[in-house]
Amino acid sequence: MRRHFVLHTPCALLAMALLAVAGNVAADGAPHAAADASTTTADAPARDDSLYRALGGEQGVATLVEALLQRVYADERIAFLFAEADRNNLARLIREQFCNESGGPCAYSGRSMAESHSGLGLKEKEFDAFVEDFIDAMEDARLPYRTQNRMLKIFAPMRPDILHK
Secondary structure: OOOOOHHHHHHHHHHHHHHHHOOOEOOOOEEEOOOOOOOOOHHHHOOOOHHHHHOOOHHHHHHHHHHHHHHHOOOOOHHHHOOOOHHHHOOOOOOOOHHHOOOOOOOOOOOHHHHHHHOOOHHHHHHHHHHHHHHHHHHHHHOOOHHHHHHHHHHHHHHHHHHHO
C-alpha cells in the first residue's frame, strides 16, 4: 500500500535512471562499455560521501539494491522490462551507480542513461511503477525520508534521457 509519494517528479526520474541501468546489461549478461572511461578518480576533488554513509556504505547499498530488485522482478507491471537482463550483472551495475552517485568510492561502468534507454519506448506508467518499487525498497531498508529524498534528487535530472523527452 502506497502511503505517500515523496517528491513525485524526482521519484519518476529515479525510476528511469534505474531502468537505464537495466538497459546496460546485455542479454548475455555482459556489461556494456562505459560512455567515458577516461576520467580517473585520482584527479577528482574530494567527494561528499555523506549520502553514501547515510545509505549504510557498501552493505547498505547492497541491501537497498537487493530489496529493489526483489520488488521489480515481482512487479507484473514492469518485470518484463528486466526479463532479458542478467540479474547478478544488473545488481552489480545498480550498486555501482548508487555508490558512485551517492558519493561513494565506486566507479559506474555502465552506459549513459540516454544510450541505455534508446529505442525502448518506455512509458510513464512503467516509470511510475519503478519509482513506487524504489520508494518501497528504501522504506524496506528503513532509510529516513531525508535520505530517500536525497537519492531521488540525484537521479531526477536523468529522466529526460531515460524517457527521451
